[in-house]
Amino acid sequence: MELDIKWIGSQNYGLPRGTKGRRGNKVIAIVDHIMEGTLVGTDAWFNSIESEASAHFGIGKSGEIHQYVDLNNVAWHTGKVSNPSWALLIKGLNPNYYTIGIEHEGYSGEDLTENQFQATLELHRILIKKFNLEVNKETIIGHFRIDSVNKYKCPGVGFPWKRLFNELQQSEDEIIFSDIPPQHWAAESVRKIKEVGIMVGYSDGTFRGEENITRYELASALDRLMN
Ligand SMILES: [Zn+2]
Numbered sequence: 001m002e003l004d005i006k007w008i009g010s011q012n013y014g015l016p017r018g019t020k021g022r023r024g025n026k027v028i029a030i031v032d033h034i035m036e037g038t039l040v041g042t043d044a045w046f047n048s049i050e051s052e053a054s055a056h057f058g059i060g061k062s063g064e065i066h067q068y069v070d071l072n073n074v075a076w077h078t079g080k081v082s083n084p085s086w087a088l089l090i091k092g093l094n095p096n097y098y099t100i101g102i103e104h105e106g107y108s109g110e111d112l113t114e115n116q117f118q119a120t121l122e123l124h125r126i127l128i129k130k131f132n133l134e135v136n137k138e139t140i141i142g143h144f145r146i147d148s149v150n151k152y153k154c155p156g157v158g159f160p161w162k163r164l165f166n167e168l169q170q171s172e173d174e175i176i177f178s179d180i181p182p183q184h185w186a187a188e189s190v191r192k193i194k195e196v197g198i199m200v201g202y203s204d205g206t207f208r209g210e211e212n213i214t215r216y217e218l219a220s221a222l223d224r225l226m227n
Contacts, residue, residue: 003065003122005057010046010068012054012076015094020073025097027071027131028088030124031078032102033143034155039066039105052076055101057123063115065123071130077101078146086145088138095146100127108156117160121167128168135168177207184209198224 014020035042039060046054046068055077058066069075078095089095102120104112112120124140133139142161143154170182176191184190190207193199199221201207213221 003119003126005065005067008043008046008058008066008068010054010075011049012046012052013069013073015074015096022072022074022097025093027100027127027133028098029086029100029133029139029141030102030127031095031099031141031143031146032120032155032159033077033104034108034110034153034159035103035105036107036154037105039064042066042103042105055103057101058103058105059116059119059123060105061113061116063113063119065119071100075101077103078143079151080147082147082149082151084146085148086138086141089146100131104155104159106158108153109158110156111158112160117163121164124164124168135165137165140164140168177201177205179206180209 011017033055035058037045039058042058043066045051046058054068054075056067056069056071056075058068060066074094074096076096078099078101081089081095086095090098102123104116104120106112106116127133128135128139142159143151176187176194180187180190186209190199190209194201
Protein backbone atom coordinates (compact mmCIF):
# COMPACT_ATOMS: atom_id res chain seq x y z
CA MET A 1 0.00 0.00 0.00
CA GLU A 2 1.34 3.42 -1.01
CA LEU A 3 0.73 5.99 1.66
CA ASP A 4 -0.42 9.41 0.65
CA ILE A 5 0.89 11.86 3.23
CA LYS A 6 -0.06 15.51 3.02
CA TRP A 7 2.44 17.98 4.42
CA ILE A 8 0.79 20.59 6.66
CA GLY A 9 3.71 21.77 8.82
CA SER A 10 3.80 23.46 12.22
CA GLN A 11 6.04 25.97 13.97
CA ASN A 12 5.73 23.93 17.15
CA TYR A 13 8.81 21.76 16.94
CA GLY A 14 12.34 21.60 18.30
CA LEU A 15 13.66 22.47 21.75
CA PRO A 16 13.82 25.40 21.84
CA ARG A 17 11.31 26.16 19.06
CA GLY A 18 12.70 25.80 15.57
CA THR A 19 15.73 23.72 16.58
CA LYS A 20 16.38 20.96 14.04
CA GLY A 21 17.36 17.41 14.91
CA ARG A 22 17.11 15.29 18.04
CA ARG A 23 20.41 16.16 19.71
CA GLY A 24 21.72 12.78 18.72
CA ASN A 25 18.88 10.78 20.28
CA LYS A 26 17.49 7.82 18.37
CA VAL A 27 13.77 7.22 17.94
CA ILE A 28 12.90 4.26 20.17
CA ALA A 29 9.09 4.35 20.20
CA ILE A 30 5.87 5.45 18.54
CA VAL A 31 3.34 7.23 20.76
CA ASP A 32 -0.32 7.00 19.75
CA HIS A 33 -2.80 9.73 20.62
CA ILE A 34 -6.43 10.66 20.10
CA MET A 35 -7.17 14.22 18.95
CA GLU A 36 -10.25 14.84 21.07
CA GLY A 37 -11.39 16.69 18.00
CA THR A 38 -11.24 16.80 14.22
CA LEU A 39 -8.39 16.66 11.73
CA VAL A 40 -9.25 20.19 10.53
CA GLY A 41 -9.23 21.44 14.12
CA THR A 42 -5.89 19.74 14.76
CA ASP A 43 -4.35 21.35 11.65
CA ALA A 44 -5.32 24.73 13.13
CA TRP A 45 -4.27 23.81 16.70
CA PHE A 46 -0.80 22.71 15.62
CA ASN A 47 -0.48 25.91 13.61
CA SER A 48 -1.25 28.10 16.57
CA ILE A 49 1.87 29.30 18.38
CA GLU A 50 -0.12 29.56 21.63
CA SER A 51 -1.14 25.88 21.62
CA GLU A 52 2.52 24.85 22.03
CA ALA A 53 1.48 21.45 20.71
CA SER A 54 2.22 19.30 17.69
CA ALA A 55 2.74 15.73 16.57
CA HIS A 56 4.48 14.26 13.56
CA PHE A 57 1.25 12.91 12.07
CA GLY A 58 -2.51 13.20 12.25
CA ILE A 59 -4.80 10.56 10.76
CA GLY A 60 -8.34 11.48 9.76
CA LYS A 61 -11.38 9.22 9.87
CA SER A 62 -11.23 8.99 6.08
CA GLY A 63 -7.69 7.55 6.31
CA GLU A 64 -6.14 10.83 5.21
CA ILE A 65 -2.69 11.40 6.75
CA HIS A 66 -1.37 14.86 7.60
CA GLN A 67 2.22 15.51 8.58
CA TYR A 68 3.17 18.46 10.77
CA VAL A 69 6.76 17.83 11.81
CA ASP A 70 9.70 16.32 9.93
CA LEU A 71 10.73 12.89 11.22
CA ASN A 72 14.22 14.21 11.96
CA ASN A 73 12.81 16.83 14.29
CA VAL A 74 11.28 16.87 17.76
CA ALA A 75 7.49 17.31 17.89
CA TRP A 76 5.68 18.53 20.99
CA HIS A 77 3.34 15.64 21.69
CA THR A 78 4.36 13.86 24.89
CA GLY A 79 3.64 16.70 27.33
CA LYS A 80 4.40 16.19 31.00
CA VAL A 81 5.77 12.97 32.41
CA SER A 82 3.38 12.08 35.20
CA ASN A 83 3.24 8.72 36.96
CA PRO A 84 4.49 6.90 33.83
CA SER A 85 4.32 3.14 33.22
CA TRP A 86 6.67 3.07 30.22
CA ALA A 87 9.76 0.92 30.76
CA LEU A 88 11.90 2.67 28.14
CA LEU A 89 11.46 6.16 29.56
CA ILE A 90 14.82 7.84 29.93
CA LYS A 91 15.07 9.72 33.21
CA GLY A 92 15.63 13.44 32.86
CA LEU A 93 15.27 13.48 29.07
CA ASN A 94 12.13 14.88 27.44
CA PRO A 95 10.44 11.90 25.68
CA ASN A 96 9.80 14.10 22.64
CA TYR A 97 13.50 13.65 21.84
CA TYR A 98 13.17 9.93 21.22
CA THR A 99 9.58 9.32 20.08
CA ILE A 100 7.31 9.82 17.08
CA GLY A 101 3.79 11.08 17.76
CA ILE A 102 0.69 10.02 15.81
CA GLU A 103 -2.67 11.72 16.47
CA HIS A 104 -5.98 10.13 15.46
CA GLU A 105 -9.12 12.09 14.63
CA GLY A 106 -12.01 11.51 17.01
CA TYR A 107 -12.75 11.31 20.71
CA SER A 108 -11.50 9.05 23.47
CA GLY A 109 -13.64 5.92 23.68
CA GLU A 110 -14.61 5.96 19.99
CA ASP A 111 -13.41 3.26 17.61
CA LEU A 112 -11.18 4.17 14.69
CA THR A 113 -12.86 3.86 11.30
CA GLU A 114 -11.63 1.03 9.06
CA ASN A 115 -9.86 3.48 6.73
CA GLN A 116 -8.25 5.16 9.71
CA PHE A 117 -7.09 1.81 11.08
CA GLN A 118 -5.57 0.77 7.74
CA ALA A 119 -3.78 4.11 7.43
CA THR A 120 -2.33 4.00 10.93
CA LEU A 121 -1.32 0.35 10.46
CA GLU A 122 0.58 1.17 7.29
CA LEU A 123 2.16 4.25 8.87
CA HIS A 124 3.28 2.17 11.87
CA ARG A 125 4.81 -0.38 9.48
CA ILE A 126 6.76 2.32 7.67
CA LEU A 127 8.02 3.88 10.90
CA ILE A 128 8.96 0.51 12.41
CA LYS A 129 11.04 -0.22 9.34
CA LYS A 130 12.57 3.24 9.14
CA PHE A 131 13.64 3.36 12.78
CA ASN A 132 14.35 -0.36 13.00
CA LEU A 133 11.98 -0.86 15.93
CA GLU A 134 10.99 -4.19 17.40
CA VAL A 135 7.22 -4.66 17.68
CA ASN A 136 6.28 -4.82 21.36
CA LYS A 137 4.37 -3.06 24.11
CA GLU A 138 7.28 -0.76 24.89
CA THR A 139 8.07 0.41 21.37
CA ILE A 140 4.46 1.20 20.43
CA ILE A 141 2.69 2.91 23.28
CA GLY A 142 -0.27 5.10 24.15
CA HIS A 143 0.22 8.59 25.54
CA PHE A 144 -1.19 7.38 28.90
CA ARG A 145 2.00 5.33 29.40
CA ILE A 146 3.89 8.64 29.77
CA ASP A 147 1.23 10.60 31.66
CA SER A 148 -1.24 8.34 33.42
CA VAL A 149 -2.65 11.23 35.47
CA ASN A 150 -3.84 13.78 32.91
CA LYS A 151 -3.72 11.70 29.72
CA TYR A 152 -5.17 8.41 30.91
CA LYS A 153 -7.82 8.72 28.19
CA CYS A 154 -5.27 9.16 25.40
CA PRO A 155 -5.82 7.40 23.08
CA GLY A 156 -8.65 5.76 25.09
CA VAL A 157 -10.42 2.43 25.29
CA GLY A 158 -11.55 2.52 21.64
CA PHE A 159 -7.98 2.33 20.38
CA PRO A 160 -7.46 -1.07 18.66
CA TRP A 161 -4.24 -2.18 20.41
CA LYS A 162 -4.91 -5.88 20.01
CA ARG A 163 -5.63 -5.73 16.30
CA LEU A 164 -2.75 -3.34 15.67
CA PHE A 165 -0.23 -5.61 17.42
CA ASN A 166 -1.65 -8.72 15.75
CA GLU A 167 -1.30 -7.19 12.31
CA LEU A 168 2.15 -5.74 12.99
CA GLN A 169 3.48 -8.99 14.42
CA GLN A 170 1.98 -10.91 11.55
CA SER A 171 3.59 -8.66 9.00
CA GLU A 172 6.94 -9.25 10.71
CA ASP A 173 6.51 -13.04 10.48
CA GLU A 174 5.16 -13.00 6.99
CA ILE A 175 7.97 -11.22 5.25
CA ILE A 176 9.56 -14.49 4.23
CA PHE A 177 10.67 -13.72 0.71
CA SER A 178 11.43 -10.21 -0.44
CA ASP A 179 9.19 -10.50 -3.50
CA ILE A 180 6.04 -11.72 -1.70
CA PRO A 181 3.95 -9.03 0.00
CA PRO A 182 2.27 -10.26 3.21
CA GLN A 183 -1.18 -9.71 1.70
CA HIS A 184 -0.46 -11.90 -1.35
CA TRP A 185 -3.10 -14.63 -1.67
CA ALA A 186 -0.49 -17.40 -1.48
CA ALA A 187 1.74 -15.81 1.18
CA GLU A 188 0.48 -18.06 3.99
CA SER A 189 1.00 -21.26 1.95
CA VAL A 190 4.47 -20.18 0.90
CA ARG A 191 5.32 -19.38 4.52
CA LYS A 192 4.23 -22.89 5.60
CA ILE A 193 6.11 -24.80 2.93
CA LYS A 194 9.21 -22.74 3.61
CA GLU A 195 8.89 -23.33 7.35
CA VAL A 196 8.82 -27.09 6.94
CA GLY A 197 11.54 -26.94 4.30
CA ILE A 198 9.64 -28.35 1.31
CA MET A 199 10.50 -25.47 -0.96
CA VAL A 200 13.32 -23.02 -0.55
CA GLY A 201 13.81 -19.68 -2.27
CA TYR A 202 16.70 -18.34 -4.27
CA SER A 203 19.90 -17.20 -2.60
CA ASP A 204 18.95 -13.54 -3.18
CA GLY A 205 15.95 -13.94 -0.83
CA THR A 206 13.32 -14.09 -3.57
CA PHE A 207 10.74 -16.78 -4.26
CA ARG A 208 9.92 -15.83 -7.87
CA GLY A 209 6.42 -17.24 -7.65
CA GLU A 210 5.58 -16.55 -11.29
CA GLU A 211 8.41 -18.67 -12.66
CA ASN A 212 7.92 -22.19 -13.98
CA ILE A 213 9.04 -25.14 -11.91
CA THR A 214 11.12 -27.82 -13.63
CA ARG A 215 10.49 -31.55 -13.18
CA TYR A 216 13.80 -31.70 -11.29
CA GLU A 217 12.69 -29.00 -8.85
CA LEU A 218 9.33 -30.71 -8.35
CA ALA A 219 11.08 -34.04 -7.75
CA SER A 220 13.34 -32.53 -5.10
CA ALA A 221 10.39 -30.76 -3.42
CA LEU A 222 8.42 -34.01 -3.32
CA ASP A 223 11.50 -35.84 -2.04
CA ARG A 224 11.78 -33.34 0.84
CA LEU A 225 8.06 -33.83 1.50
CA MET A 226 8.50 -37.61 1.78
CA ASN A 227 11.47 -37.37 4.14
ZN1 LIG B 1 -2.09 12.39 23.68
